[in-house]
Amino acid sequence: xSRGERKALEPGTILFREGDPAYKxxxxxxxxxxxxxxxxxxxxxxxxxxxxGEITAATAVFKEKEYPVTSEAIGDTDVIGWNxxxxxxxxxxxxxxxxxxxxxxxxxxxxxxxxYLELSAEQVERRIARSLLRIMKQSGCRSxxxxxxxxxxxxxxxxxxxxxxxxxxxxxxxxxxxxxxxKSKREHITICxxxxxxxxxxxx
Amino acid sequence: xSRGERKALEPGTILFREGDPAYKxxxxxxxxxxxxxxxxxxxxxxxxxxxxGEITAATAVFKEKEYPVTSEAIGDTDVIGWNxxxxxxxxxxxxxxxxxxxxxxxxxxxxxxxxYLELSAEQVERRIARSLLRIMKQSGCRSxxxxxxxxxxxxxxxxxxxxxxxxxxxxxxxxxxxxxxxKSKREHITICxxxxxxxxxxxx
DNA sequence: CGACGCATTGACAGGGCTCAATTTAAGTGG
DNA sequence: CCACTTAAATTGAGCCCTGTCAATGCGTCG
Numbered sequence: 001x002s003r004g005e006r007k008a009l010e011p012g013t014i015l016f017r018e019g020d021p022a023y024k025x026x027x028x029x030x031x032x033x034x035x036x037x038x039x040x041x042x043x044x045x046x047x048x049x050x051x052x053g054e055i056t057a058a059t060a061v062f063k064e065k066e067y068p069v070t071s072e073a074i075g076d077t078d079v080i081g082w083n084x085x086x087x088x089x090x091x092x093x094x095x096x097x098x099x100x101x102x103x104x105x106x107x108x109x110x111x112x113x114x115x116y117l118e119l120s121a122e123q124v125e126r127r128i129a130r131s132l133l134r135i136m137k138q139s140g141c142r143s144x145x146x147x148x149x150x151x152x153x154x155x156x157x158x159x160x161x162x163x164x165x166x167x168x169x170x171x172x173x174x175x176x177x178x179x180x181x182x183k184s185k186r187e188h189i190t191i192c193x194x195x196x197x198x199x200x201x202x203x204x
Numbered sequence: 205x206s207r208g209e210r211k212a213l214e215p216g217t218i219l220f221r222e223g224d225p226a227y228k229x230x231x232x233x234x235x236x237x238x239x240x241x242x243x244x245x246x247x248x249x250x251x252x253x254x255x256x257g258e259i260t261a262a263t264a265v266f267k268e269k270e271y272p273v274t275s276e277a278i279g280d281t282d283v284i285g286w287n288x289x290x291x292x293x294x295x296x297x298x299x300x301x302x303x304x305x306x307x308x309x310x311x312x313x314x315x316x317x318x319x320y321l322e323l324s325a326e327q328v329e330r331r332i333a334r335s336l337l338r339i340m341k342q343s344g345c346r347s348x349x350x351x352x353x354x355x356x357x358x359x360x361x362x363x364x365x366x367x368x369x370x371x372x373x374x375x376x377x378x379x380x381x382x383x384x385x386x387k388s389k390r391e392h393i394t395i396c397x398x399x400x401x402x403x404x405x406x407x408x
Numbered sequence: 409c410g411a412c413g414c415a416t417t418g419a420c421a422g423g424g425c426t427c428a429a430t431t432t433a434a435g436t437g438g
Numbered sequence: 439c440c441a442c443t444t445a446a447a448t449t450g451a452g453c454c455c456t457g458t459c460a461a462t463g464c465g466t467c468g
Contacts, residue, residue, distance in 0.1 A: 037321040045321040058310050061303075068314040091303055098302035099265075099295055105309035106262050110272040112316050117241040117249040119323050120367030124456070155415065163324030165457055170416060186414060186465065328424065359447065369425060374447055390433060390446060 004080040009073035018070045022060035024081035028052050031077025032139070032151050035069045036160065046161040048108070049074070049139055049151070058101055061087045074151050124164045128172050129201035131162040132182075136191050145183055146192035154187045208284040213277035222274045226264035228285035232256050235281025236343070236355050239273045240364065250365040252312070253278070253343055253355070262305055265291045278355050328368045332376050333405035335366040336386075340395050349387055350396035358391045 005024075009015060015026065018038060028050055035047045035056060047069055050056055059065045061084055082090075091098035115134075118127055135158075140147040155166040155173070162169070173189070176182045181193045181200075191197060209228075213219060219230065222242060230237075232254055239251045239260060251273055254260055263269045265288055286294075295302035319338075322331055339362075344351040359370040359377070366373070377393070380386045385397045385404075395401060 037317055039321055039325040043325045045317075045324045047317055047320070058306065059314065062307050062310065068317055088303070091306075092299045095296045095299040095302055098299055098306060099292070102262065102295075102302060102306045102309060103266050105306060105313060106266065109309060109313050109316065110263065112313065112320060113241055113249075113251055113272055116251070116316060116320055116323065117243055119320065120249045121243040121247045154413095166415080167417085167458080168456065170414095174416070184415095358445095370447080371426080371449085372424060375449080378448070388447095 004082045004086075006078065006080045009077040009079065011073055011075050011077075013073045013077075015071040015073065015079065016057065016067045018067055020067050022057060022065045022067045022084075024083050025055065025057045025060040025087050026071075026079045026081045027055045029078040029080055031079075032074040033077060033079075034072045034074055034157075036072070037069050044160050045163065046157065047112070049135065051139060055101070055104065058105055060084050061091070061101075119163050124162070124168050125172050126201050127162050128158065128164065128169060129197050131158060132189070132191065133194065133197060133201060135161070136194065140191070143190060145190050147194060148190040149188065152187040153189060158189075208286045208290075210282065210284045213281040213283065215277055215279050215281075217277045217281075219275040219277065219283065220261065220271045222272065223270050226261060226269045226271045226288075228287050229259065229261045229264040229291050230275075230283045230285045231259045233282040233284055235283075236278040237281060237283075238276045238278055238361075240276070241273050248364050249367065250361065251316070253339065255343060259305075259308065262309055264288050265295070265305075323367050328366070328372055329376050330405050331366050332362065332368065332373060333401050335362060336393070336395065337398065337401060337405060339365070340398065344395070347394060349394045351398060352394040353392070356391040357393060362393075 004027075006029075007015070009031070015033065016022070016024075030052050033050050033056060035050065036044045037047060038044050056069075056071060057067060059068055063084075091101070111134075118130055122130075135149055135153070136147055139149055139151060141150045142148075155169045158173075159166045159169045173182065173184055176197075177184060179196070181191070181196050183190045183192055208231075210233075211219070213235070219237065220226070220228075234256050237254050237260060239254065240248045241251060242248050260273075260275060261271060263272055267288075295305070315338075322334055326334075339353055339357070340351055343353055343355060345354045346352075359373045362377075363370045363373045377386060377388055380401075381388060383400070385395070385400050387394045387396055
């Protein structure tokens with residue numbers, strides 16, 4: 001059985017690009033990847049941030065597929081990749097892996113369905129709140145002031161994740177900071193009062 | 205091996221509701237199901253229409269899950285459902301099924317990612333065009349005037365699928381009808397000139 | 409210290425949602 | 439077959455949310 005190919009990525013490295021033929025499926029060992037879809041005029045939609053233990057490019061398991069997203073390393077990131085034949089062999093030989101991957105795909109589909117509903121039915125500020133909470137759940141870590149997002153996240157990034165503009169994000173975060181819900185430095189956000197944010201996101 | 209439980213659904217029947225405990229996974233034998241997520245105030249986001257040969261509720265394979273969407277029969281619809289234990293047993297005993305379900309989940313994830321990008325980056329009229337084309341590809345059938353969508357689809361439905369309002373859809377379709385791109389009767393749309401619509405959706 | 413990139417804030421405008429009034433068409437029952 | 443009912447579709451007018459553009463501030467790094 002193949003041991004996989006390891007890669008050490010520097011910040012900003014593109015692991016694979018949307019539209020490229022999908023050869024390999026990757027597991028993040030350390031660091032963080034940004035998965036995003038690009039649109040003309042530099043706009044992009046961030047689909048997901050993934051960290052250690054998470055996989056991406058399950059698409060690569062199937063024949064003649066292209067990567068549906070672009071994957072970029074946020075900080076120094078280590079990944080291990082397996083090619084499609086290897087993946088297929090292992091899954092067929094060891095069914096629980098296939099089932100487990102199905103579970104992951106279904107989970108991500110559910111999450112994206114949630115976000116799709118939000119994007120089509122809710123106003124920006126509430127969507128920003130939900131985005132922040134979602135990223136917090138997935139990549140938050142305790143700090144003295146509250147729960148900090150442990151990788152660089154600019155206003156533009158949060159806008160791309162939420163489906164809005166950096167200006168709206170900036171205005172909104174400023175307001176929340178005045179209320180003491182969050183603290184922020186350049187490219188870093190700490191949620192001080194998650195509960196208020198949840199109430200804000202859910203109450204109408 | 206279980207033969208599964210068959211059900212014949214009348215138009216409008218809810219097969220399962222978002223949030224209900226997910227016991228069964230379903231395959232459509234004939235007819236059509238609308239998969240949608242509901243939001244307060246009656247708004248809804250249509251995730252997908254599925255027809256014969258397509259499955260839904262793969263979520264039900266995994267423990268302690270709830271249906272992430274509501275599933276409603278559009279016309280008279282026959283489905284067959286298997287419970288989670290049966291599904292799991294079969295997938296473990298016969299790995300190609302698990303792999304095939306993974307393929308379906310990944311494909312739907314990719315499609316939803318596309319739609320997510322569109323929703324966050326494109327203007328309504330272009331999104332309506334893409335929605336119509338997508339539904340056409342999935343449920344279109346040849347007719348004398350062009351390609352007809354073979355199930356009742358109201359302005360409201362198309363709006364819920366696109367993430368806009370029925371008013372905007374109505375205005376847009378009226379304009380396209382004047383240009384001869386489509387024809388429409390109450391709850392029925394025929395695309396007469398798919399090529400123009402594609403150009404419109406893609407050219408900017 | 410200068411330069412570059414991120415963030416903030418104000419002013420403005422426009423795309424598309426909201427609301428209301430009609431029109432059209434499909435059923436339904438006598 | 440026609441009157442009646444009901445739901446879908448159309449269309450106009452107004453306004454608001456939020457995107458756009460521009461100017462400035464600020465923090466970081468070479």
